[in-house]
Amino acid sequence: MAAQRIDLLPLAIYLDGSQTFVPRVIPDNIVGLVLELQRCTMADLTVWPNPLTHLWARMELSLDGGLTWIAAGGIGSFGGISISPGNIEVADSCLKIDLLPGLGRMLRGQIDVTNGPIRTTVSIVVDVVRGGRIIRPPR
Amino acid sequence: MPIAFDNSGKADADAVSSLESPAWLISGSNRHLVVGVGVIEITTPPDPSSVKRNGSGGTNLTQNGSSILFDSSQYRGSIWELVAPAAANETIYVALAETCYRVFIIGCSFTGVNQITPTRTRTTNNATNEADPGPATVTCANTALNDLVVDFLACGQSGGTATNVAVGAGQTERAVVESPDLDILAGGMSTEPATGSSVTMTWDVTATLGVHHYALFGLPLIPTDVTPLRVVSSPLRW
Numbered sequence: 001m002a003a004q005r006i007d008l009l010p011l012a013i014y015l016d017g018s019q020t021f022v023p024r025v026i027p028d029n030i031v032g033l034v035l036e037l038q039r040c041t042m043a044d045l046t047v048w049p050n051p052l053t054h055l056w057a058r059m060e061l062s063l064d065g066g067l068t069w070i071a072a073g074g075i076g077s078f079g080g081i082s083i084s085p086g087n088i089e090v091a092d093s094c095l096k097i098d099l100l101p102g103l104g105r106m107l108r109g110q111i112d113v114t115n116g117p118i119r120t121t122v123s124i125v126v127d128v129v130r131g132g133r134i135i136r137p138p139r
Numbered sequence: 140m141p142i143a144f145d146n147s148g149k150a151d152a153d154a155v156s157s158l159e160s161p162a163w164l165i166s167g168s169n170r171h172l173v174v175g176v177g178v179i180e181i182t183t184p185p186d187p188s189s190v191k192r193n194g195s196g197g198t199n200l201t202q203n204g205s206s207i208l209f210d211s212s213q214y215r216g217s218i219w220e221l222v223a224p225a226a227a228n229e230t231i232y233v234a235l236a237e238t239c240y241r242v243f244i245i246g247c248s249f250t251g252v253n254q255i256t257p258t259r260t261r262t263t264n265n266a267t268n269e270a271d272p273g274p275a276t277v278t279c280a281n282t283a284l285n286d287l288v289v290d291f292l293a294c295g296q297s298g299g300t301a302t303n304v305a306v307g308a309g310q311t312e313r314a315v316v317e318s319p320d321l322d323i324l325a326g327g328m329s330t331e332p333a334t335g336s337s338v339t340m341t342w343d344v345t346a347t348l349g350v351h352h353y354a355l356f357g358l359p360l361i362p363t364d365v366t367p368l369r370v371v372s373s374p375l376r377w
Contacts (some may be wrong), residue, residue, distance in 0.1 A: 039154060060161065071278045073150050076157035078238045085181045085240060087214055093238075095155040097161065123162070 011105040023108040051080035142287040151243035167250030175291030182183035193229040210352035216293030265354040282333035290340040307341030
């Protein structure tokens with residue numbers, strides 16, 4: 001199965017405060033995912049341009065159908081264009097997460113925006129490859 | 140009770156100013172937590188402003204010594220500690236003052252560690268433009284029998300496309316972060332029991348550009364066991 005991108009929050013303007021992702025069932029064969037926060041690039045300067053705007057995203061995993069939740073990882077970042085040491089624009093802030101195995105797993109999450117508003121997309125790219133590289137498809 | 144490895148956790152991310160690992164369980168008695176943080180940024184990356192157990196509102200760890208800048212100050216590595224972390228299924232978390240190109244965090248917990256003086260003085264080594272494949276090495280010359288040396292490696296190569304790390308002979312790999320992406324940052328944490336006054340920790344680093352840079356920290360953990368004093372009694376003579 002090729003990697004697949006799922007938008008948890010669509011490209012839109014989000015105000016200061018918290019926004020939750022609706023819990024989703026993760027297919028049993030999915031072993032890893034990448035959490036993506038779309039960043040500002042020269043191709044679209046309207047996405048998260050303000051370097052004072054901070055976005056925090058945190059994911060939680062349930063192995064018991066949503067009764068209990070455990071932290072699965074989180075990232076925070078400031079806005080503006082981010083350049084790699086090789087002078088390449090970074091299109092997304094991203095976090096690779098290896099998922100614990102289980103049947104009927106569920107994933108939920110939350111973002112917190114400060115010094116917003118912010119225009120961005122929050123996505124996950126799911127893959128079946130554990131420990132290896134998850135090839136993220138182009139937007 | 141000898142020092143024993145308990146558990147480990149890790150996370151790595153691109154273009155972030157804070158990073159939190161998945162939750163991982165710490166248990167046992169006489170617990171000690173060691174965390175390493177690696178950062179790469181186009182300009183000098185900042186020191187972590189905080190490293191915590193259990194998220195941004197959690198318990199602060201204490202930095203062990205200064206961080207190490209390497210490769211023309213694009214890379215930074217640092218190690219952090221917490222005595223007696225809560226026995227719980229919690230995360231490790233690092234915060235930075237600015238967004239950095241790549242950040243990773245690795246933590247290992249141990250049991251049987253002296254809670255009054257948990258570590259001896261750390262030893263570090265770092266190098267730039269080491270030929271590939273080549274070892275990253277640090278020698279802790281201040282160990283004692285039954286210490287457990289834990290090391291933390293941060294390494295990479297600007298402009299490269301991959302770096303792989305492999306733990307040296309005699310060591311046990313506890314956690315590794317490898318990135319196949321451009322301008323990579325990789326690292327790992329391993330342990331080796333001390334059998335004498337010196338322990339050398341080694342990682343083999345292989346990168347694609349033919350050279351790599353690294354910082355390696357070696358930190359001896361001290362066991363709870365205290366050798367009983369031998370009392371020699373003799374009749375008092377007045």
